[in-house]
Amino acid sequence: MTTTPADCCADSEQKLLPVELARERILKTVQTVTAVEQLHLRSALGRVLVEPLVANIDVPPFANSAMDGYAVRSQDCPGATETVLEAIGTAFAGRPFKGEVSRHQCVRIMTGAVLPEGADAVLMQEHVKRDGERISFNGGPVKSGQNVRYAGEDSRQGDIVLEPGIKLGAAEIGLLASVGVSEVRVSRRLRVAFFSTGDELNATGTPLAKGQIYDSNRYALFGLLSKPAIECYDLGVIPDQREAVRAAFQQAGDMADLILTSGGVSVGEADYVTETLGELGEINFWRMAMKPGKPLAFGKMGGAVFFGLPGNPVSVMVTFYQFVLPTIRRMSGEKEREALLIQARCSGDLKKAPGRMEFQRGILNRESDAGWSVSSTGLQGSHVLSSMSKSNCFILLPAESAGVKNGELVTVQPFLDFD
Numbered sequence: 344m345t346t347t348p349a350d351c352c353a354d355s356e357q358k359l360l361p362v363e364l365a366r367e368r369i370l371k372t373v374q375t376v377t378a379v380e381q382l383h384l385r386s387a388l389g390r391v392l393v394e395p396l397v398a399n400i401d402v403p404p405f406a407n408s409a410m411d412g413y414a415v416r417s418q419d420c421p422g423a424t425e426t427v428l429e430a431i432g433t434a435f436a437g438r439p440f441k442g443e444v445s446r447h448q449c450v451r452i453m454t455g456a457v458l459p460e461g462a463d464a465v466l467m468q469e470h471v472k473r474d475g476e477r478i479s480f481n482g483g484p485v486k487s488g489q490n491v492r493y494a495g496e497d498s499r500q501g502d503i504v505l506e507p508g509i510k511l512g513a514a515e516i517g518l519l520a521s522v523g524v525s526e527v528r529v530s531r532r533l534r535v536a537f538f539s540t541g542d543e544l545n546a547t548g549t550p551l552a553k554g555q556i557y558d559s560n561r562y563a564l565f566g567l568l569s570k571p572a573i574e575c576y577d578l579g580v581i582p583d584q585r586e587a588v589r590a591a592f593q594q595a596g597d598m599a600d601l602i603l604t605s606g607g608v609s610v611g612e613a614d615y616v617t618e619t620l621g622e623l624g625e626i627n628f629w630r631m632a633m634k635p636g637k638p639l640a641f642g643k644m645g646g647a648v649f650f651g652l653p654g655n656p657v658s659v660m661v662t663f664y665q666f667v668l669p670t671i672r673r674m675s676g677e678k679e680r681e682a683l684l685i686q687a688r689c690s691g692d693l694k695k696a697p698g699r700m701e702f703q704r705g706i707l708n709r710e711s712d713a714g715w716s717v718s719s720t721g722l723q724g725s726h727v728l729s730s731m732s733k734s735n736c737f738i739l740l741p742a743e744s745a746g747v748k749n750g751e752l753v754t755v756q757p758f759l760d761f762d
């Protein structure tokens with residue numbers, strides 16, 4: 344449903360939109376970018392895989408030793424009496440032993456070396472005494488397969504080792520290398536254009552005139568968007584003038600898959616973002632049942648998805664994490680994942696009025712009983728950006744909550760979830 348700011352805000356209480364519902368509505372309209380690139384593994388780090396990846400080989404490719412020791416025939420080491428064996432050679436990692444282990448023989452073997460023909464187990468070096476070419480062992484019985492890593496234990500030839508929609512991290516590119524893959528197909532980088540709006544905004548590096556503040560939102564957004572799967576375009580600060588805002592919209596619409604702005608979505612007299620989006624694109628304007636981050640514009644501008652984020656710096660970050668990040672994941676083809684939520688004991692009281700869901704900034708601490716506790720960073724105003732820097736999680740307080748008392752359990756979303 345499309346609403347205008349006027350419709351929406353005429354009726355204050357009823358039209359506050361719950362966070363979950365807004366996220367659902369947003370994701371319903373968002374399409375995955377279909378263009379694909381073929382990249383070398385290193386360049387694919389942080390990118391989203393678009394096809395299933397199949398192992399062309401077994402990993403490990405051959406049975407090998409998990410220990411430095413002696414490759415033996417398990418039946419030669421029944422364990423009732425001391426086992427004495429003759430060492431007939433050495434197997435190194437990458438330099439296999441060429442012969443075969445026969446009755447009462449063994450081969451000195453290093454970790455990762457091919458298990459020699461005839462042998463089916465490895466004795467740990469530390470459990471063996473060596474005297475010239477004779478080794479003796481007082482243990483057992485030795486089981487077939489002891490200290491052996493079999494071919495295909497990690498990945499089997501023909502297995503799908505990675506599903507489409509996986510974001511390739513360190514483990515994934517390592518895994519792909521292990522199965523011999525050197526190039527992968529990933530979705531192309533998402534083009535994200537962003538700008539700040541506001542006559543009060545000054546760039547860093549010049550002194551502030553009276554009434555000015557530094558533009559911090561573009562820096563925070565730059566930080567949030569600087570990821571391998573994103574190509575971001577900083578379009579600067581746009582003054583609160585109808586024509587300037589229109590021009591910025593048009594420029595962004597021509598270049599981007601996703602446009603983010605901050606400020607100018609309230610109902611102040613110089614707030615042109617919602618109005619312009621209504622004229623040039625398609626608009627939903629929502630008053631969200633959340634704090635911070637009450638006003639949010641969402642829609643389309645040209646071929647791009649558009650978010651008009653609020654102006655206050657904490658609101659920018661909170662709405663980014665709750666709405667923009669899931670959108671970016673969807674547009675990049677990343678498969679959906681559940682939010683990482685944990686329960687923590689609240690240290691101290693938290694103030695809250697019922698009505699809107701709150702994302703208070705918290706500091707998560709590990710307790711000695713292996714549980715977690717969380718404390719507030721202090722002032723929770725949407726302008727207090729230092730609260731984001733001090734915190735490592737959001738404390739999620741449901742709309743109906745009327746505050747939290749010291750010692751009560753709360754739900755916490757660690758910032759780790761926003762990787």
Ligand code: AMP
Pocket residue numbers: 539540541543544556557558559560561605606607608609611653654655656
């Ligand atoms: P607005 O939504 O434009 O009314 O802005 C709400 C509040 O956020 C005001 O106090 C603005 O000065 C502040 N604000 C807007 N944009 C920025 C920005 N880029 N950096 C820091 N503060 C901002």
Ligand code: MG
Pocket residue numbers: 540541542606607613654
């Ligand atoms: Mg403004």
